[in-house]
Amino acid sequence: xxxxxxxxxxxxxxxxxxxxxxxxxxxxxxxxxxxxxxxxxxxxxxxxxxxxxxxxxxxxxxxxxxxxxxxxxxxxxxxxxxxxxxxxxxxxxxxxxxxxxxxxxxxxxxxxxxxxxxxxxxxxxxxxxxxxxxxxxxxxxx
Amino acid sequence: xxxxxxxxxxxxxxxxxxxxxxxxxxxxxxxxxxxxxxxxxxxxxxxxxxxxxxxxxxxxxxxxxxxxxxxxxxxxxxxxxxxxxxxxxxxxxxxxxxxxxxxxxxxxxxxxxxxxxxxxxxxxxxxxxxxxxxxxxxxxxx
Numbered sequence: 477x478x479x480x481x482x483x484x485x486x487x488x489x490x491x492x493x494x495x496x497x498x499x500x501x502x503x504x505x506x507x508x509x510x511x512x513x514x515x516x517x518x519x520x521x522x523x524x525x526x527x528x529x530x531x532x533x534x535x536x537x538x539x540x541x542x543x544x545x546x547x548x549x550x551x552x553x554x555x556x557x558x559x560x561x562x563x564x565x566x567x568x569x570x571x572x573x574x575x576x577x578x579x580x581x582x583x584x585x586x587x588x589x590x591x592x593x594x595x596x597x598x599x600x601x602x603x604x605x606x607x608x609x610x611x612x613x614x615x616x617x618x
Numbered sequence: 619x620x621x622x623x624x625x626x627x628x629x630x631x632x633x634x635x636x637x638x639x640x641x642x643x644x645x646x647x648x649x650x651x652x653x654x655x656x657x658x659x660x661x662x663x664x665x666x667x668x669x670x671x672x673x674x675x676x677x678x679x680x681x682x683x684x685x686x687x688x689x690x691x692x693x694x695x696x697x698x699x700x701x702x703x704x705x706x707x708x709x710x711x712x713x714x715x716x717x718x719x720x721x722x723x724x725x726x727x728x729x730x731x732x733x734x735x736x737x738x739x740x741x742x743x744x745x746x747x748x749x750x751x752x753x754x755x756x757x758x759x760x
């Protein structure tokens with residue numbers, strides 16, 4: 477397990493936020509990658525508040541476009557992402573979050589969200605769920 | 619070097635395209651990851667034509683939002699991406715392209731685009747260019 481670095485000082489967090497180019501909806505795409513294995517876990521969106529909270533708390537927070545609210549990853553399922561490093565790309569319009577994922581990243585119970593691919597000329601899931609989504613979210617989760 | 623698989627049949631490519639949820643602008647974000655090292659190289663956008671061309675040719679093609687045209691990665695710089703596997707996420711709204719990157723992915727001459735991070739309370743580049751951008755694009759490139 478990687479060391480948890482201390483959160484950056486407020487000024488450094490402000491510099492990071494200033495360098496982010498949010499889109500017309502005030503959002504920036506954020507890719508989550510497991511820091512040690514390199515597995516790409518998921519892609520979601522952050523608004524400025526989510527970026528600021530992620531940097532301040534060391535726990536990854538997104539913005540849920542469907543709910544229109546901050547989405548503290550794992551707050552329902554327990555499958556949190558501890559921040560190891562937050563990186564911004566050359567154009568300032570995409571974030572890469574190196575994380576330590578507790579359990580699984582995908583709401584389907586799979587370790588990562590990118591499991592549909594073409595095999596033998598059919599589009600199929602190439603990974604199986606590791607946990608039952610009902611266990612993560614309760615029986616009423618669609 | 620990974621084997622180059624034969625391109626999927628037209629029907630499988632059509633299934634993949636049908637499963638893609640393009641946004642209101644007809645675009646879907648696509649993450650490029652070096653297939654063997656796991657390095658996340660860049661994030662760009664594809665339209666339906668770019669997805670179709672990528673699957674048909676085995677060479678990654680994006681859609682340039684600034685130019686409003688297909689962007690065959692490497693057509694100017696020579697820094698192509700050979701497709702190893704194209705994956706779609708659980709919601710069908712993000713693509714992960716496993717690629718074999720020729721040279722560097724970033725227009726700054728760095729191997730990947732995600733090189734800005736906080737170190738010692740400052741936002742700094744954490745990787746140096748491996749090649750001079752002038753060599754990739756000629757001296758008039760901004």
